[in-house]
Amino acid sequence: MALIAMITGFILVLIGLYGALSNRNIMRMIVAFTVANTGVNLVLVAVGYMNGRTAPILNDAVPVAEAATRIIDPVPQALVLTAIVIGVGITALMLAYAYRLYQTKGSLDISRHTELKW
Amino acid sequence: MIKRLTLILLLLGIGTLFAGLVMTYVPDEALNLTASYYAERTAEDLGAANIVTAIIVTYRGLDTLGEVTVLFLTAAIVGLVLSQTRGQTRGRSQTAEQDQTSLSNEDGSTPTPFNQDQASPTPATASRQLPPTGELLTTGTRLLLPLILLFGAYVFIHGHLTPGGGFQGGAILASAMLLLLLSDPARRFGHRMIAIIESIAGLAFVGIGIVGILLAGGFLDNRILPIGNFGELFSAGAIPIIYTFVGLKVGAEFSSMLVSLSETEEL
Numbered sequence: 001m002a003l004i005a006m007i008t009g010f011i012l013v014l015i016g017l018y019g020a021l022s023n024r025n026i027m028r029m030i031v032a033f034t035v036a037n038t039g040v041n042l043v044l045v046a047v048g049y050m051n052g053r054t055a056p057i058l059n060d061a062v063p064v065a066e067a068a069t070r071i072i073d074p075v076p077q078a079l080v081l082t083a084i085v086i087g088v089g090i091t092a093l094m095l096a097y098a099y100r101l102y103q104t105k106g107s108l109d110i111s112r113h114t115e116l117k118w
Numbered sequence: 119m120i121k122r123l124t125l126i127l128l129l130l131g132i133g134t135l136f137a138g139l140v141m142t143y144v145p146d147e148a149l150n151l152t153a154s155y156y157a158e159r160t161a162e163d164l165g166a167a168n169i170v171t172a173i174i175v176t177y178r179g180l181d182t183l184g185e186v187t188v189l190f191l192t193a194a195i196v197g198l199v200l201s202q203t204r205g206q207t208r209g210r211s212q213t214a215e216q217d218q219t220s221l222s223n224e225d226g227s228t229p230t231p232f233n234q235d236q237a238s239p240t241p242a243t244a245s246r247q248l249p250p251t252g253e254l255l256t257t258g259t260r261l262l263l264p265l266i267l268l269f270g271a272y273v274f275i276h277g278h279l280t281p282g283g284g285f286q287g288g289a290i291l292a293s294a295m296l297l298l299l300l301s302d303p304a305r306r307f308g309h310r311m312i313a314i315i316e317s318i319a320g321l322a323f324v325g326i327g328i329v330g331i332l333l334a335g336g337f338l339d340n341r342i343l344p345i346g347n348f349g350e351l352f353s354a355g356a357i358p359i360i361y362t363f364v365g366l367k368v369g370a371e372f373s374s375m376l377v378s379l380s381e382t383e384e385l
Binding site for chain 1: 133137153156167182193
């Protein structure tokens with residue numbers, strides 16, 4: 001179960017890298033980066049998963065006394081929660097810069113923006 | 119062609135690295151030291167049923183403050199970049215209009231610049247007509263908006279009991295904003311209101327943290343309020359209050375990003 005999620009996550013990272021490196025349109029690169037971001041999050045969550053255990057929320061099903069043997073690792077989940085929120089912020093930032101680049105050159109083609117090319 | 123080949127080779131290399139990681143991955147049989155500490159002590163020390171919330175708000179509360187700061191910076195930069203662009207485009211679109219009028223009048227008498235200035239001040243927004251949004255979307259927005267806001271508030275107030283919390287609830291609040299913008303793309307929101315909510319929430323977050331230094335064990339300690347009965351709404355000390363402010367702040371920041379991005383429409 002965790003293995004499937006982990007493999008899917010790594011494949012998503014590869015798809016995202018391929019999309020970001022092979023496309024010349026900035027919007028497509030941004031979408032590719034969000035795909036890779038999702039893949040990394042999936043891998044992190046999969047690392048925290050343990051077979052036969054449940055979510056780290058204590059209630060009637062998971063009494064406090066048995067918590068340490070019944071729940072999965074809560075730390076990766078907290079980490080991924082942070083990563084998702086920051087990912088949204090980064091995406092918004094990339095979109096704003098893409099808009100700004102479009103304003104300066106009238107094009108979203110990365111090969112038109114050659115100022116920092118060497 | 120050679121480019122594509124290098125790309126595929128690069129991806130193959132990274133893929134082999136990933137495959138090696140997956141092959142040698144052995145899932146843990148028991149919680150590691152940190153995780154088992156959180157699992158055993160959260161209910162007793164903090165009174166929170168959701169351990170992820172306890173980690174985010176109390177154990178690693180300072181990191182969450184940093185995260186909220188990063189989000190605030192992002193929203194501020196998005197607003198800055200887009201507002202500078204707006205000023206430029208307005209000037210440029212007016213010159214473009216002037217060019218067009220001068221081109222169209224080329225065969226006739228050359229128009230004096232004075233007349234042009236009187237003709238061009240029609241705002242660029244009026245020239246672009248957006249298609250009307252459908253009846254379904256408008257009515258659906260009216261029906262769903264209060265429910266979405268209520269659900270967002272529910273998610274961040276119950277963050278210490280159920281899956282969810284300030285960040286998720288804030289994102290749900292911002293989705294209500296997105297629905298409003300979808301149903302009426304020309305709608306303009308006051309940045310002032312969003313900024314006020316954001317500043318108050320941020321100040322309250324830091325203020326509760328400082329009260330934690332004075333009354334309890336340290337910065338952002340949740341035990342400034344009684345921990346209460348485990349599993350009830352009014353329990354876990356200050357966690358629901360902190361998460362409410364985090365939710366409001368995240369909602370306001372996402373909304374300000376959405377509003378900034380939507381205002382680029384008026385080209």
